[in-house]
Amino acid sequence: xxxxxxxxxxxxxxxxKEDALKRKRELERAxxxxxxNGEYFxxxxxxxxxxxxxxxxxxxxxxxxxFLGDAVLNLLVAEILFERFPxxxxxxxxxxxxxxxxxxxxxxxxxxxxxxxxxxxxxxxHQTIEKGYETIVSDAFEAVVxxxxxxxxxxxxxxxxxxxxxxREFRIDREMFKALDRNFKSxxxxxxxxxxxxxxxxxxxxxxGPDHDRTFTVEVLVSETRYGMGSGKTKKxxxxxxxxxxxxxxxxxxxxx
Numbered sequence: 001x002x003x004x005x006x007x008x009x010x011x012x013x014x015x016x017k018e019d020a021l022k023r024k025r026e027l028e029r030a031x032x033x034x035x036x037n038g039e040y041f042x043x044x045x046x047x048x049x050x051x052x053x054x055x056x057x058x059x060x061x062x063x064x065x066x067f068l069g070d071a072v073l074n075l076l077v078a079e080i081l082f083e084r085f086p087x088x089x090x091x092x093x094x095x096x097x098x099x100x101x102x103x104x105x106x107x108x109x110x111x112x113x114x115x116x117x118x119x120x121x122x123x124x125x126h127q128t129i130e131k132g133y134e135t136i137v138s139d140a141f142e143a144v145v146x147x148x149x150x151x152x153x154x155x156x157x158x159x160x161x162x163x164x165x166x167x168r169e170f171r172i173d174r175e176m177f178k179a180l181d182r183n184f185k186s187x188x189x190x191x192x193x194x195x196x197x198x199x200x201x202x203x204x205x206x207x208x209g210p211d212h213d214r215t216f217t218v219e220v221l222v223s224e225t226r227y228g229m230g231s232g233k234t235k236k237x238x239x240x241x242x243x244x245x246x247x248x249x250x251x252x253x254x255x256x257x
Contacts, residue, residue, distance in 0.1 A: 032164070098244055101165075
């Protein structure tokens with residue numbers, strides 16, 4: 001039996017059953033998935049600003065769902081890249097995945113499915129979206145991926161990612177190829193210098209594995225704050241991975257939750 005409780009999905013009053021079912025169908029059409037347990041999706045769509053509102057319909061925001069969705073999304077995009085682009089090496093796949101799942105890219109995907117229409121949040125949070133801040137909607141997209149995974153399993157989540165993130169017509173264009181070969185250490189240095197921050201500092205955290213197959217893990221600090229961590233088969237590759245993570249974090253950082 002389909003279970004879909006949408007208390008306060010429509011405001012302070014509990015919806016009628018037929019209204020809840022209508023809203024469920026709208027969400028299914030937007031996402032292109034079948035919803036079995038709607039509670040996962042209600043939690044995935046509940047921004048933390050809604051917790052302070054009366055009749056918010058639950059105790060949990062979507063932050064835990066976002067954590068899970070981030071992991072599921074990274075796994076599935078990595079798997080699809082591995083299957084679809086055998087010509088790409090490890091570093092290129094890592095950089096391409098970053099391009100596909102960074103904050104701006106996910107905000108665009110969220111916009112494509114009109115996710116904002118379904119979010120539970122305060123008026124002030126909604127205003128930050130209208131001003132162009134992307135954190136709320138990109139986080140909600142990751143949370144929805146988690147809801148799809150919990151509701152329908154990995155196969156269902158992969159189907160969603162194939163339709164909404166990496167459809168069959170997806171191709172690596174000229175700009176993406178340029179990005180795949182980007183030197184993120186140089187890009188990070190340019191970014192922090194432009195903001196008047198101290199030069200990045202790279203620290204080797206650990207080395208693992210036998211001599212013939214070592215794995216290095218490096219952190220990068222900017223103004224004594226860790227902004228990235230990365231691993232690779234060489235120290236240079238690990239530093240590039242850490243720099244890429246730091247670059248994406250700092251590039252998207254706007255100080256708005």
